[in-house]
Amino acid sequence: MAETESKIILSEREMPQRWFNIVPHLSNPPAPPIHPATGKPIGPDDLAPIFPMGLIQQEVCQDEWVEIPDDVRRILSLWRPSPLVRAHRLEKALDTPARIYFKNESVSPPGSHKPNTAVAQAYFNKQEGVEKLVTETGAGQWGSALAFACNLFGLKCEVYMVKVSYHQKPYRKILMHTWGAEVYASPTDRTECGRQILAQDPECQGSLGIAISEAVEVAAKDETAKYSLGSVLNHVLLHQTIVGLEAQKQFAIAGDSPDILIGCTGGGSNFAGFVFPFIPEKLQGKERRIIAVEPTACPSLTRGKYAYDFGDTSKLTPLIKMFTLGHTFIPPGIHAGGLRYHGMAPLVSQLQAEGVIESVAYPQTAVFEAAVLFARTEGIIPAPETSHAIKAAVDEALKCKETGEEKCIAFNFSGHGHFDLAAFDSFLAGSMQDYAHPDEELFKALEDLPKVEG
Numbered sequence: 001m002a003e004t005e006s007k008i009i010l011s012e013r014e015m016p017q018r019w020f021n022i023v024p025h026l027s028n029p030p031a032p033p034i035h036p037a038t039g040k041p042i043g044p045d046d047l048a049p050i051f052p053m054g055l056i057q058q059e060v061c062q063d064e065w066v067e068i069p070d071d072v073r074r075i076l077s078l079w080r081p082s083p084l085v086r087a088h089r090l091e092k093a094l095d096t097p098a099r100i101y102f103k104n105e106s107v108s109p110p111g112s113h114k115p116n117t118a119v120a121q122a123y124f125n126k127q128e129g130v131e132k133l134v135t136e137t138g139a140g141q142w143g144s145a146l147a148f149a150c151n152l153f154g155l156k157c158e159v160y161m162v163k164v165s166y167h168q169k170p171y172r173k174i175l176m177h178t179w180g181a182e183v184y185a186s187p188t189d190r191t192e193c194g195r196q197i198l199a200q201d202p203e204c205q206g207s208l209g210i211a212i213s214e215a216v217e218v219a220a221k222d223e224t225a226k227y228s229l230g231s232v233l234n235h236v237l238l239h240q241t242i243v244g245l246e247a248q249k250q251f252a253i254a255g256d257s258p259d260i261l262i263g264c265t266g267g268g269s270n271f272a273g274f275v276f277p278f279i280p281e282k283l284q285g286k287e288r289r290i291i292a293v294e295p296t297a298c299p300s301l302t303r304g305k306y307a308y309d310f311g312d313t314s315k316l317t318p319l320i321k322m323f324t325l326g327h328t329f330i331p332p333g334i335h336a337g338g339l340r341y342h343g344m345a346p347l348v349s350q351l352q353a354e355g356v357i358e359s360v361a362y363p364q365t366a367v368f369e370a371a372v373l374f375a376r377t378e379g380i381i382p383a384p385e386t387s388h389a390i391k392a393a394v395d396e397a398l399k400c401k402e403t404g405e406e407k408c409i410a411f412n413f414s415g416h417g418h419f420d421l422a423a424f425d426s427f428l429a430g431s432m433q434d435y436a437h438p439d440e441e442l443f444k445a446l447e448d449l450p451k452v453e454g
């Protein structure tokens with residue numbers, strides 16, 4: 001690759017044909033999900049009411065490689081392979097000797113990495129005769145990705161959208177409607193758990209944990225429907241590895257290799273998808289830092305506890321071992337709605353606990369400063385979630401400026417911020433606030449953690 005070139009583009013024929021599974025590379029077997037009633041590991045049958053068998057098999061898969069079905073690859077090729085971009089202008093603005101690259105996942109029709117798994121999930125559900133998928137969404141990225149995917153496979157789609165975002169961010173709701181989905185502001189009076197929450201607090205603005213409870217409840221009660229989750233679970237992370245696998249091919253073409261890999265983490269899926277394929281080399285001794293970036297307002301990896309917890313507020317999910325702030329933790333309404341989740345993917349959590357990856361947290365004003373710098377140099381307006389990764393990349397590049405090191409820094413550009421302009425407006429007007437939790441407030445929800453050995 002010439003020094004002046006920006007984009008490394010693969011042809012559609014070079015799109016990976018298999019997903020990469022990190023599980024066989026881990027030094028310890030993953031902690032099994034536990035049934036809250038029995039305290040015993042759950043089996044595939046326990047998950048069958050809400051997930052199709054094809055995805056359950058991927059959830060427990062031990063094979064290193066999993067074939068991507070042709071029908072899935074054909075739809076992914078509407079926008080994949082995505083470009084790997086050398087951020088020359090950002091490097092220049094920072095006056096850094098570091099080389100900065102980003103993998104541009106914002107080129108998908110819904111604007112983020114989320115359809116990489118939405119398309120796969122819709123496919124495996126359709127294969128098993130499911131007629132409708134039910135899900136939750138925070139700021140609407142995941143809901144719009146699933147609406148897009150369901151539409152392509154002729155599935156119905158029902159989305160429980162966190163109420164605060166439903167009212168503040170109407171445009172993603174319109175995207176979902178355009179792709180044919182039904183969207184409800186959660187908590188609703190359509191479900192038992194929604195009604196219970198509204199009885200306690202009629203003004204409740206919702207949270208991802210509550211919306212998950214509503215979606216799981218609806219799916220479990222409807223024989224024609226299944227539930228779909230946009231992050232956290234092993235099969236979701238698996239589907240996202242197409243991102244890192246493409247990036248590996250692109251780095252080979254560029255004749256470069258990342259010293260530092262960075263991704264923002266809500267439930268962990270874009271981070272995992274980008275970095276997991278690079279981890280075996282690190283485990284074999286290659287010097288490489290892998291950094292997960294989260295908001296200080298919802299710091300599960302940097303300040304949470306590694307313990308078994310529920311994935312949702314109403315305790316409908318199995319218990320999973322993860323870094324968590326407690327299933328009753330309701331984070332403040334930061335603009336990065338997709339990072340407002342109390343837990344973290346078990347596989348990402350395990351890698352953090354084993355010291356393979358590291359994590360850092362930033363307040364949102366510092367994050368938006370980096371976002372605006374990126375928009376003014378590289379041109380694309382990043383999603384607030386993505387901007388966390390940009391902030392970490394900028395900080396690492398500035399460290400290189402101090403030390404004179406010519407490191408190769410790569411981050412996952414998980415999505416654009418075209419529907420988050422109100423957040424940029426608030427930052428540019430100087431009215432954006434940061435949230436820092438005192439310990440006693442942050443750790444309060446940890447008192448509600450279920451008691452589980454392990």
Ligand SMILES: Cc1ncc(COP(=O)(O)O)c(C=O)c1O
Pocket residue numbers: 112113138139141142230231232264265266267268269270271337338339383385386414415416
């Ligand atoms: C653009 C974008 N990036 C990142 C995330 C965080 O999710 P995950 O950690 O699963 O990638 C979201 C979630 O909604 C998102 O919309």
